[in-house]
Amino acid sequence: MADCGSNIREDDEVPGRVEETLCQMRVKEIMCQPCLSKDKKNVADKFCSTCNEFQCYDCSDVHNVLAVFKSHKLLNANVAHLIRCDQHQKVIDLFCEAEKKLCCSTCAIVDHSKCHSVVEVEKLAGKMTSPSSSLEEILQEAKENAENIARDIISSKDQLVQDVEEIQAIIREMRDEVVKMFEELEVSIVKRAKTLQKEKLGDLEKKQSQNERHFANVTAYLEAIHSIYKSGTPTQKFIAEQKIEKDANVICRDVNEECQNFQTMTISFDFDEQLNLPPESISDFVPGQLTLKYHELENVNGVNKVKILTQVSSFDLKKTDDDIEEPFITGLDFLPDGRLVAVDNNNMKLIVYDEKLEVLGSYQLSYGPLAVVSVSEDEVAITSGDKYMIDLLRVGKANEISSRRKYRVTTKYDSICLKDNSQFVVGTFDYQIPVEIISLAGEPDALSINFPNKAYQADTSVCTYIQNINKLVLTDIYKHTIYIYDIKTNTRVVVKDDHIQTPCGVAVGPSDTILVCSYGTDSIVQISQTGQILSSHKIDMKYPYRVCVSLDKAFLVVTNSCSGNPKMQKFKMSF
Incomplete structure (x- = not known):
């Protein structure tokens, strides 16, 4: 560092001194300097860097009248402090590269006389190829966080x-x-x-x-x-x-x-x-106590916040010749190779789609399916509303589908997802425990969570599991609520927000965030792991019902529950 760094100046920070920020100075009224010389008090509107004066509208108007003043550069008074020295109130035209400080001509003489790298700002600015947007991004992020x-x-x-x-x-x-x-x-x-x-x-x-x-x-x-x-x-x-x-x-x-x-x-x-x-x-003798719960705002830097949903494919779900009723997709998931599997509850079918959402094949079931999850490259698991079972089927590379095995269970399961390579997490209905664990061999197990003693009715709650952080997500449709349970600590976060109305489908999104179908607002809402609303996207679909996300977290597919206008849409997520 240059020698001038050792100088002690009156303006250096000392205990008890409060430095004015630009925001604080902007609040003050800046008076017109020519008017003050005439004992008049008028608020300044402009600053002339050539005249080095704050001027009101009338005084600054001379720059538009007289040719000698037309080369002068005028700035709005409220941003003039950006180019003026706070100490000497002169235009900043120099930069000390040694101390990385802006300075006026007086600063250069008084404080930087021993520095050997004081450069004109104009020369440095001329070397800039293009203005940087990083500062604007930082300020914009700060503004968003403040909001x-x-x-x-x-x-x-x-x-x-x-x-x-x-x-x-x-x-x-x-x-x-x-x-x-x-x-x-x-x-x-x-x-x-x-x-x-x-x-x-x-x-x-x-x-x-x-x-x-x-x-x-x-x-x-x-x-x-x-x-x-x-x-x-x-x-x-x-x-x-x-x-x-x-x-x-x-x-x-x-x-x-x-x-x-x-x-x-x-x-x-x-x-x-x-x-x-x-x-x-x-x-x-009455149990219970008041508790004050704190929820800290999390730092979402590094989280892939979905900024734009771009629709890449959309089509109406039409009744085919072999369909009995209008299609109703109650479950869907991506296979590892990018194909999509979906179950049609009304027509008791498993359907395979390609990346453009064109049908590649289908399989007739003997029951009304509720949910489907991809288990491996060529295997899916399906739950049923009218049969106590989990049905595993093979989906081949050529889209041929065949039954592999069925597991008999004792509880009705609606939603299903993978906890790990050996266990399912399943959402129940008409049962006092809302979520259970089932091994891939069909053996039940309990989660060590203190769930409220509440039995959900059919189609009033679904769940998913965030494998990387061992968190369970559970929806409550009629309470317009998302519950995020931490398996390790046996604690939960309750998410209620105006953006979430009748939450239906739920899936794990980018950065282990949560994507929810807000049925009542026709939106897809993104929620952080700790319950913060990150984004909300209105989509061209009435009553979004189920959602799934591709393995690379780049795409999501949504279906709805709209009699007379059932749809399926695919979106690309931009961050």
Whole structure:
């Protein structure tokens, strides 16, 4: 480095000093210098680099009137600081190559006098073959990221309000369910208590009636004895005692027995010890806690963000002579050699297409297929909605198709994809676990994920698997939601966005991103691994339903679910 690098100047950074940026200077009002000399204050519109002055519209207009000024170069005042020295307010016309600094003539004398490589900017600029767009790209990227942050801040603020409202709604729903439960409990317990009450009241009434008879008999005998003892003869007394003694003994025995066996009756209802009711705190016996979840904006540099979808092929799916109904493609995938396989649920067929989406061959199935996945160079696996099985078929190089084997399973499977070389990941329906693992030999296995206890109905959820990062993607059509599960950490990201309405088909895209068919917006949406919306592309197709991506991640194929206008389209992705 040149010697001038050791100079310490007043303008060097020191603690407490704040350097003005161009953005900050632009905010300030720049006054017209000729007007200021006349004690007038007018905002400058232009800067003349020859005059080295900021000028208002009226003052700068002389450059358009007088010929002597027409060679002067005018700039907008708000960008003039780009060509002026911040320290000396002179036009920058020199560049110190040693320190890589722009400087004016004063800077060159004061700060760079010892430098031997101060060059005129005009000479350096003349050597530039073409203006570089990298700076513009950097600024454009910064602008896009700032816009994303602004949008995410607004979204987060709205989400926080919505979250609290949802929590309140959940608590109220819990309260209503608890109230309903206790109302049902009250009806049940009171009914049983009244039945028990009726039974025991009957027993008590019998005892009461019997006791009243004993009481009446004892009272009558006592009155008789009292009367005889008071006015009867000894003979009468003897006879009365003999007669009463036998009955009295029986009465005393019965009364004593009843007295010994009598128990007072009460009815009560007690909760189990596990349920602590107030005055204990409600939080002591109701499980659950508030959690604050953070989602950091990810750095998407290096991610292949789909900027343009270029349609390379499109055709209407027409009913052929051997078709029973209008075609309905419910599953599709690319073979390694670039051919496309698709399953037609309505007509129970597997169809093979070439790169131009022209039919190469088809195979009649005995069931309504739901999804298909390429297993190897010449093998595909198909799921069925009405049969508990996975069907493996061979698709030869000459497009001949034959059945290889079928695996019987115990669950209905909709979507299917490969987890690795030995396992499938399958989406279930009418089953309490939404996703399962099945080996290529047909043996089931469970994912170590805490799924919500929810059974999806047919055609309300599909899944795919990102092999490189071990993440599972699951759609929920009616909640307009994408779930991204991390298998290693057993955590998930919930993706909700206005771009995603009724998410149907889903596939792994470039850079392990996620491509989703947004059925409700006629779009293909690209999502990052962590749930950030990267791009959204409106396509010329109503209700996109299923999507697949080629192995080189250069093309995608989309089909729709539109009665009367079914289509299949192929797009090239540009990044």
